[in-house]
Amino acid sequence: KQEVTQIPAALSVPEGENLVLNCSFTDSAIYNLQWFRQDPGKGLTSLLLIQSSQREQTSGRLNASLDKSSGRSTLYIAASQPGDSATYLCARYTGFQKLVFGTGTRLLVSP
Amino acid sequence: KAGVTQTPRYLIKTRGQQVTLSCSPISGHRSVSWYQQTPGQGLQFLFEYFSETQRNKGNFPGRFSGRQFSNSRSEMNVSTLELGDSALYLCASSLDPGLEETQYFGPGTRLLVL
Numbered sequence: 001k002q003e004v005t006q007i008p009a010a011l012s013v014p015e016g017e018n019l020v021l022n023c024s025f026t027d028s029a030i031y032n033l034q035w036f037r038q039d040p041g042k043g044l045t046s047l048l049l050i051q052s053s054q055r056e057q058t059s060g061r062l063n064a065s066l067d068k069s070s071g072r073s074t075l076y077i078a079a080s081q082p083g084d085s086a087t088y089l090c091a092r093y094t095g096f097q098k099l100v101f102g103t104g105t106r107l108l109v110s111p
Numbered sequence: 112k113a114g115v116t117q118t119p120r121y122l123i124k125t126r127g128q129q130v131t132l133s134c135s136p137i138s139g140h141r142s143v144s145w146y147q148q149t150p151g152q153g154l155q156f157l158f159e160y161f162s163e164t165q166r167n168k169g170n171f172p173g174r175f176s177g178r179q180f181s182n183s184r185s186e187m188n189v190s191t192l193e194l195g196d197s198a199l200y201l202c203a204s205s206l207d208p209g210l211e212e213t214q215y216f217g218p219g220t221r222l223l224v225l
Binding site: 034036041042043044045046049089091095097098099100101102103104 | 115142144146153154155156159161167169199201203205212213214215216217218219221
């Protein structure tokens with residue numbers, strides 16, 4: 001069974017800090033991985049999609065890496081801002097667009 | 112281009128009733144997936160449709176069903192509602208399911224079962 005774990009479950013940092021969110025998965029099969037953010041009571045916003053053939057993707061202050069051999073992905077957020085406060089979710093594709101989600105990391109960035 | 116839209120946004124039902132939720136994908140997207148989000152179980156996959164065919168289904172009872180129309184719009188139905196069905200129901204659309212492309216989520220329908 002595909003398991004996706006995210007640590008830490010919650011993170012509180014002052015504005016301006018660089019931070020790393022971790023995602024680990026048990027299935028070493030070659031599938032894509034996607035990072036999302038979710039604001040309270042809202043839907044999911046896609047941040048980055050890392051294809052199985054890639055090692056990392058970058059978008060603005062966000063950088064996501066994928067290490068299939070160790071079953072890990074990390075999301076790096078540079079120079080955090082209060083607007084980055086949200087829950088961050090990673091999800092593995094398992095075929096036919098089925099995503100298996102992690103439990104999420106709740107991030108709070110204080111001014 | 113308009114995003115994924117879901118209607119209604121909020122719904123209150125009582126146990127035993129049935130409910131139908133609607134999802135309109137991004138124009139040109141042919142794959143629609145449904146997810147249930149609860150505080151206890153997190154996000155769980157319900158089913159995925161492509162070209163009016165269900166291609167994948169999660170571990171949910173038969174009370175949960177769905178369909179997709181020729182214009183790619185999708186509906187999901189929950190019959191004989193239970194208290195545990197209270198959740199945020201999210202749908203997502205994507206352009207080409209064969210390539211596992213980025214999925215775009217709608218704002219969700221929040222269902223409360225009393």
